[in-house]
Structures are given as C-alpha cells and as structure tokens.
Amino acid sequence: MSQETDTIYSTVQTAVADFKFDDKVANVFPDMIKRSVPGYSHIVANIGILAEQYAQPNSRVYDLGCSLGAATVAMRHRIHAPGVKIIAVDNSEAMLERSAQFLDAEDSPTPVETKCADITELDIRQCSFAVLNFTLQFIAPEKRLQTIQRIYDGMLPGAALVLSEKLRFDDPTQEKLLAEHHHDFKRANGYSDLEVSQKRQAIERVLLPETADDHLNRLKAAGFSIASQWFQSFNFASFIAIK
Ligand SMILES: C[S@@+](CC[C@H](N)C(=O)[O-])C[C@H]1O[C@@H](n2cnc3c(N)ncnc32)[C@H](O)[C@@H]1O
C-alpha cells in the first residue's frame, strides 16, 4: 500500500475546494486516515475480529466504501467460515484502482470481488457481515436511512453491521471540546494549523456528521434488534448492529 505522506493542505490555497476521493487523496490515503481519525487502526483490527465471529458459511461480507481495502484485508485474514466471499465496493475509481493492486498481492483463501458502484443503489444479498467504516458520513443525509435499510434487507438472520462515523454533539460545549481535541490529535500527528484549517474547510460541505443518537435511532428504525456503540475516541465512534 502507498507509503506517501499527506501534504495536500500544507500550502496556502486561495480557494479551498470541496474534498474529493480523487487520485491525489488515494495516493496518500493510508497516511491521511491514520493521522486524521483517532482509533482508526484499532477499529480496523476489530472489524477483522468481528468478521471472524459473524461471517456465516456460504454467505457474503460487504465492505461498503472500502477505499484501499484496509477493512477487507483485516477481515480476509480472519474469516475461516467456508464459502464466504467479500464484496468490496467504492464509487471512487482512484481508490479502487489502487485497492485492486493491493488486494491482488494478498494471500488468503477468502475471495474478494471489488466493485465500482454507489452503495446507495447496491444490490445486497446473503449478507452475514457488513462494514460502513467512515462512509455513511459522506452520503447525503436524506439517503442514509434507505442505505441502512437496503443493508438490513439484504442480511441473513443474526448478521451484523459495523458503522463507524465522525460524530457531532448537540451540546455546543461538548462539540467544541471534542472538535478541539481532535484538532490537537491531528497536530500531534504532524499536521500544521494551516493543514488542519484548510482540511476543515474542504470537508465541511461533504462530511456531514450526526449525533450518536441519530445513528442508533436510524439503525433501530431500519429493524436491527440490537444497536450499540462499542468505541469512541474524541468525536469518532463505531457502532455494531445485529439483525
Ligand atoms: C473515509 S473513506 C472509507 C475508509 C475505508 N472504509 C477504510 O476503512 O479504510 C470513505 C470512502 O467512501 C467512498 N464513498 C463515499 N460515498 C460513496 C457511495 N455513495 N458509494 C460508494 N462509495 C462511497 C469514498 O469514495 C471513500 O473511498
């Protein structure tokens, strides 16, 4: 996987364009996400552990918004149930091109199919485990319930969904505190004030965070019998929901 350092926002941009998952981002993505999302490596490792528990024989596992396939790799190394296929989906060609190169080099008996598609319109079937690792936050809010519903409807009984998201908080004091600590986390990982500020501007119209309750209520509304938050670091969280 690419070892390039993210310097995309390191020089002054007169007009900061909306953030896109293009070639520039795909080239530096492993470095960008590790330095930007507190707990990212921990979440990915645990997605592997959960996939091992939930993957049912002769079923499908979906990595929705897979980027370069980090969660797919974590799952692939752990799934032992026979006849499982991982479907790794993203609508960014730039990401998928690079993920294919990376996944082809992996040695595992669990097959992976990569697909360039919009997950809001994806046909989901025979699913025992699905992952939305920091993907739903980029989908238009009015399409989020139908996306979760589609996943639920395509699931087998006992299947699980892991949903990881950046959070917002209704309480302005809490919102400010956790956002500031997130920015401290980024600075501690080598991003300058300029990089933090320009990235914030780039994502503010495309990454639309919701509260933990918004996510839990939507998971319940879609039909999941259990929906629980299992991880949080500053304003980043992960949830698990069981059909
Ligand atoms: C923050 S990245 C996900 C990181 C990845 N899941 C991981 O664990 O490394 C969000 C990804 O979602 C993809 N994405 C956003 N909207 C999408 C959609 N409607 N359909 C498919 N992929 C989408 C983006 O192209 C991007 O690669």
Ligand SMILES: O=C(O)C(=O)C[C@]1(C(=O)O)C=C[C@@H](O)C=C1
């Ligand atoms: O919130 C931020 O500042 C981020 O950079 C977060 C985030 C994300 O959560 O996906 C935004 C875009 C990139 O995909 C990597 C990280």
